[in-house]
Amino acid sequence: MEIITVEEAINLKKALFIDVRSPSEYQESTIPGAKNLPLFSDEERKKIGTLYHIDKYQAYEKGLKIGSSKLYLIFKTLTSFLDSVNKNTKVIIFCWRGGMRSKSITLNLQMMGIPAFQLKGGYKAYRRFVLDQLETFKNFFHFYTIHGNTGVGKTKILKYLKEKGEPVLDLEGLANNRGSIFGDIGLGMQRNQKMFDSLLYDELRKNNKDYFFVESESRRIGKILLPKFLVSAMENGTHILIRSNIKKRIEHLKQEYLPIENKNKIINLIYHNSFFEGKKGKQWVNNLITLLLEDKYDKFIETLLIDYYDPLYSHSEKKYEPYDFILYNNDIDYCVKELISMIDN
CATH class of the missing domain: 3.40.250.10 (Rhodanese-like domain)
Structure with a gap:
C-alpha cells in the first residue's frame, strides 16, 4: 500500500x-x-x-x-x-x-x-x-497594515485589492468573524482555531510575493487567537490610516451588516450584552434599541459610531501615529489605486 x-x-x-x-x-x-x-x-x-x-x-x-x-x-x-x-x-x-x-x-x-x-x-x-510550519514564516513577509474607524471600508478595500491580484491576508474572512460584538452577523458559525490555523498556513505558503495587505487586528478575533509572530509582524509593518466621512461609513455598514434583515438578532445582541450598558448606561441602550424598532437605521448606526465605536478605538488609532500614509476613502477605486501605487514605488 x-x-x-x-x-x-x-x-x-x-x-x-x-x-x-x-x-x-x-x-x-x-x-x-x-x-x-x-x-x-x-x-x-x-x-x-x-x-x-x-x-x-x-x-x-x-x-x-x-x-x-x-x-x-x-x-x-x-x-x-x-x-x-x-x-x-x-x-x-x-x-x-x-x-x-x-x-x-x-x-x-x-x-x-x-x-x-x-x-x-x-x-x-x-x-x-x-x-x-506556521512558525517558519516569522520575519518572512512585510505587512501593509490598514487601520481606520469602524465603517471606513477596510474590508471592501481588501476585497478590491485581492481582485486586482494583490496579496491580501483577510484574517476576519479566515476566522469567519469580524472580531466585534456583532462579529458573526450574516456570517454563520465562526471557524475554530484548528481550521483557522490551517487556512492561515495555506494563505502564507501560497503567496509568492514578499508582502501582504492586512487589516489591523488585536490578537483575538472572536474565539480565534492570532500567532504571536503574525501580530508582531503586523505591528512592525507599514501603517496606513483610512478615513471616510460619516455618511459613507453608515452606507458601508448597512451593506455589510444588513440591519433590516438582521434586526432581531442585532436587538438581541444589544439587549443581552452587558458591555454596552456598562459603558453607556441603560438609557442609552434603550434609545439604541428604539431606533432599530422604529427602523431608523442610519441614526442607529451613527449613534453607535459616534457614541461608542469611535471613542473606543481612538486609543488604538493613536498608537501608530504618525502613520506612514493617510488615505481618504471617498472613492474606493482611487484609494485602491493609491495603495497599489505605493507598493510599486
Whole structure:
C-alpha cells in the first residue's frame, strides 16, 4: 500500500484530499479543500467506539460490516470527483491518525486502479505539521497594515485589492468573524482555531510575493487567537490610516451588516450584552434599541459610531501615529489605486 507523508502531500501540484472521518469530525476541522467521504456516520462511530472499550474484536467486526457496505458508494463518489480534476491528480486518503479507516479505503481504491495514498499519521500529523510550519514564516513577509474607524471600508478595500491580484491576508474572512460584538452577523458559525490555523498556513505558503495587505487586528478575533509572530509582524509593518466621512461609513455598514434583515438578532445582541450598558448606561441602550424598532437605521448606526465605536478605538488609532500614509476613502477605486501605487514605488 502506498503511504505519503504530510509534507510530500502538501507539496504535490495536483492532489485531492479525501477525509474519511465522520461528518462531525470533518465539520470541526479538516485539510483545506478536502472532501468528506465518511466511512462511518457520527452515530456509527460512537457505537463502535463504545464497543471497542468492551470488546475490541467485536468492535473491529462491526466496523468491518458497516464499512464494507459503503465501499462501493465511496468508490463511485470518488470517481465522480476525479472526472472533474486533472488526470494526474493524486488521491490522498486520511482519517484521524492514519489508522484502519483510511487504510481500508486506500487499499480498496488501489485494487480498483485509483492512484490513492494513505496519509501517514492522518489529520493529527497534519495538524502538528501546520503548527510547526506556521512558525517558519516569522520575519518572512512585510505587512501593509490598514487601520481606520469602524465603517471606513477596510474590508471592501481588501476585497478590491485581492481582485486586482494583490496579496491580501483577510484574517476576519479566515476566522469567519469580524472580531466585534456583532462579529458573526450574516456570517454563520465562526471557524475554530484548528481550521483557522490551517487556512492561515495555506494563505502564507501560497503567496509568492514578499508582502501582504492586512487589516489591523488585536490578537483575538472572536474565539480565534492570532500567532504571536503574525501580530508582531503586523505591528512592525507599514501603517496606513483610512478615513471616510460619516455618511459613507453608515452606507458601508448597512451593506455589510444588513440591519433590516438582521434586526432581531442585532436587538438581541444589544439587549443581552452587558458591555454596552456598562459603558453607556441603560438609557442609552434603550434609545439604541428604539431606533432599530422604529427602523431608523442610519441614526442607529451613527449613534453607535459616534457614541461608542469611535471613542473606543481612538486609543488604538493613536498608537501608530504618525502613520506612514493617510488615505481618504471617498472613492474606493482611487484609494485602491493609491495603495497599489505605493507598493510599486
